[in-house]
Amino acid sequence: MKVMVLVKASQASEAGEMPSTALFEAMGKYNEALVEAGIMLAGEGLHPTSKGKRVRFDGASRTVIDGPFAETKELVAGYWLWNVASMEEAVEWLKRCPNPHEEAGEVEIRQVFEMEDFGEAFTPELRDREARMQERIREKTGG
Structure with a gap:
């Protein structure tokens, strides 16, 4: 099963503060362990919401909202995409983070x-369409 692991933002990440060298090193070792175990499919950190935008949908209307956004604890600072056997396996890996x-x-x-x-x-037609799109993504991205 695939899971997305969402790293919630902090006041420091929203202020654009970079992690320490020690944290970069520790995270690098952790990510290497994820890769070696065949767990990690992707992972990235995100710029603070002050550099972001939101688009609000209301019927046919679209409204663009500039960051920063309130409620830091509800914001995402980064993510991983993992392939694991179960939610329990994902939790066990995350506890090592x-x-x-x-x-x-x-x-x-x-x-x-x-x-x-x-x-x-x-439907089967929608499944076929999705499979073709996924194949096209792999062709375009080399993945």
């Missing part, structure tokens, strides 16, 4: 939907 912020914080794990999770609404 260095603290991403050098202060109290949270990291959230969410399961990624697979085609079979959508049931009958995701």
Whole structure:
């Protein structure tokens, strides 16, 4: 199963403060362990929301909202995409993670939907279309 691991923002990450060299080193070793175990599919840190935008949808209307955004504890500072056997395995891997912020914080794990999770609404035609799109993405990105 695929899971997305969401590193919640902190006041420091929202202020654009960079992690220490020691934290970069610890995270690098942790990421290497994830890669060696065949768990890590992707992972990146995100710039603070002051450099971000949101688009609000209301029917046919679209409104662009400039960052920064309030409620730091609800914002995302980075992510991993992992391939694990179970949610329990993801939790065990996350427990080994260095603290991403050098202060109290949270990291959230969410399961990624697979085609079979959508049931009958995701018709064979839609499944074929999705498979073709995924193949095209691999061709375009070399992945």
